[in-house]
Amino acid sequence: MMNKEEKLKKYNEWVFKQSAYNMALALINYDKLTVAPISGSDFREKRSAFLAGEAFSISTDKEIFKIIKELKDDESLDPATSKALKMYYKKINNLMCIPKEDYIAYYQLVSQSYNAWLEAKNKNDYKIFEPYLKEIIESQKKIYGYRDSKESIYNQMLDDYETGMKEEDYDKFFYSIKNRLIPFINKIIKAKNINDAFLYRSYDIDSQKLFMHELINYLNFDRSWGYLSESEHPYTTWMCENDCRTTTKYIKYNISAAILSTIHEVGHATYEHNISDEYDGMILSEGVSCGMHESQSRLFENYLGRSLAFWQNNFSKLKAYFPNELMDVEVEDFYRAINKSEISLIRTEADELTYPLHILIRYEIEKGLFNGSISTENLNETWNQKYEEYLGIKVENDREGILQDIHWSDGSFGYFPTYALGSAFAAQFMNKMRKDIDVDSLLRDGEFSIIVNWLKDNIHQYGALYDARDLIEKVSGHEFDVNEYIDYLIEKYTELYNLS
Ligand code: ZN
Numbered sequence: 001m002m003n004k005e006e007k008l009k010k011y012n013e014w015v016f017k018q019s020a021y022n023m024a025l026a027l028i029n030y031d032k033l034t035v036a037p038i039s040g041s042d043f044r045e046k047r048s049a050f051l052a053g054e055a056f057s058i059s060t061d062k063e064i065f066k067i068i069k070e071l072k073d074d075e076s077l078d079p080a081t082s083k084a085l086k087m088y089y090k091k092i093n094n095l096m097c098i099p100k101e102d103y104i105a106y107y108q109l110v111s112q113s114y115n116a117w118l119e120a121k122n123k124n125d126y127k128i129f130e131p132y133l134k135e136i137i138e139s140q141k142k143i144y145g146y147r148d149s150k151e152s153i154y155n156q157m158l159d160d161y162e163t164g165m166k167e168e169d170y171d172k173f174f175y176s177i178k179n180r181l182i183p184f185i186n187k188i189i190k191a192k193n194i195n196d197a198f199l200y201r202s203y204d205i206d207s208q209k210l211f212m213h214e215l216i217n218y219l220n221f222d223r224s225w226g227y228l229s230e231s232e233h234p235y236t237t238w239m240c241e242n243d244c245r246t247t248t249k250y251i252k253y254n255i256s257a258a259i260l261s262t263i264h265e266v267g268h269a270t271y272e273h274n275i276s277d278e279y280d281g282m283i284l285s286e287g288v289s290c291g292m293h294e295s296q297s298r299l300f301e302n303y304l305g306r307s308l309a310f311w312q313n314n315f316s317k318l319k320a321y322f323p324n325e326l327m328d329v330e331v332e333d334f335y336r337a338i339n340k341s342e343i344s345l346i347r348t349e350a351d352e353l354t355y356p357l358h359i360l361i362r363y364e365i366e367k368g369l370f371n372g373s374i375s376t377e378n379l380n381e382t383w384n385q386k387y388e389e390y391l392g393i394k395v396e397n398d399r400e401g402i403l404q405d406i407h408w409s410d411g412s413f414g415y416f417p418t419y420a421l422g423s424a425f426a427a428q429f430m431n432k433m434r435k436d437i438d439v440d441s442l443l444r445d446g447e448f449s450i451i452v453n454w455l456k457d458n459i460h461q462y463g464a465l466y467d468a469r470d471l472i473e474k475v476s477g478h479e480f481d482v483n484e485y486i487d488y489l490i491e492k493y494t495e496l497y498n499l500s
Pocket of ligand 1: 293294297
């Protein structure tokens with residue numbers, strides 16, 4: 001029999017070992033998405049798969065699982081260790097309950113399904129993807145069925161991405177969005193259009209890069225702990241608080257694309273950098289929920305990066321790199337242009353105001369797929385009907401419709417809702433921040449570090465120590481309320497579009 005100290009020692013050694021593999025895999029992946037020569041991919045993929053297999057065996061080690069199970073309810077442990085143990089237990093338990101043959105079969109299915117999705121998207125034909133989608137849903141039901149849970153399958157999936165959020169919570173959330181936001185968006189559609197044509201002039205990429213370095217300095221993204229590279233789809237990864245890697249993507253005929261995606265990703269990276277160093281390599285640093293992480297990137301991008309005060313500091317710097325392209329543009333014009341609202345088909349290109357409707361549609365479909373009220377057969381038509389109903393827009397083809405997102409091809413059901421939730425969490429954090437500090441003056445004066453410190457003290461330092469909704473309550477003093485988000489959107493867009 002091991003005593004408690006021996007168990008903790010074994011557990012800590014296991015945490016360290018796991019973090020070594022995770023670091024290797026994250027670095028290999030970052031390298032692959034940014035600089036790795038394509039011809040070496042076969043060699044690399046095989047070794048990476050081997051390392052991933054080793055990491056999986058380590059993370060599901062039976063002896064460690066037993067230790068974690070014994071330690072997780074020990075009330076004499078400190079709160080951080082105790083929370084980490086509970087999170088590891090849940091994570092490992094969810095993996096270990098799946099019979100190995102089902103696990104392997106599922107991963108084979110996912111890779112076939114991804115290929116089918118790609119082919120369907122290229123050929124613009126949902127029918128190619130449909131049988132795979134159906135099978136993915138059936139196997140997800142089977143796999144989740146192994147868990148010893150009283151919750152519905154979809155509730156379990158929602159919980160995997162955002163602990164504690166269930167269908168009934170999201171139903172309330174999206175009900176308010178539907179009721180308050182759709183009528184407001186209809187007013188915006190009828191309002192006078194905002195001119196944003198100048199955003200799509202020709203912007204030299206080398207000059208964009210030079211400006212980006214000034215911008216990340218302004219954001220306090222420091223080269224001593226962070227690195228900015230480029231990739232097809234911007235993303236962020238991290239090894240520890242002092243090694244956060246992020247990427248952006250430059251587009252010649254779109255000046256706002258790289259700027260906004262950089263601010264967004266720096267938001268993710270700043271979060272990770274500010275998590276307490278005691279949590280380095282632990283689940284408390286890696287395991288922050290999707291909604292919480294997205295709340296911080298969207299707070300950076302939308303609430304700060306798309307504000308007038310932000311550009312009152314940064315616009316003259318941008319204009320210095322593009323004196324001809326922006327000759328006839330004033331800071332207010334730029335601010336309005338990057339906030340322009342337009343009904344569109346593609347989620348990732350949607351503006352801040354219409355974005356949650358794209359998520360609402362996906363949520364309703366996912367829910368229906370798992371409660372049996374919607375079938376995969378002709379799901380493209382269901383999709384198109386919902387776009388017409390909620391956004392008043394006709395979907396002309398599957399590529400710009402149901403096949404636009406990768407998520408369902410790998411079975412990530414329950415993920416989409418966290419995107420809208422993150423924006424809403426951010427609204428509540430912002431309201432509190434504005435009570436504590438004068439955000440607009442700080443943005444105008446280039447005192448971004450004070451904003452970052454507020455975020456660190458109130459949110460970032462804790463990592464995953466608190467579940468999102470508990471942290472929101474701790475920070476703001478009251479429960480999460482979607483109306484703060486809707487109020488923010490209505491207020492901002494009423495001003496932008498001069499509505500009364
Ligand atoms: Zn993000």
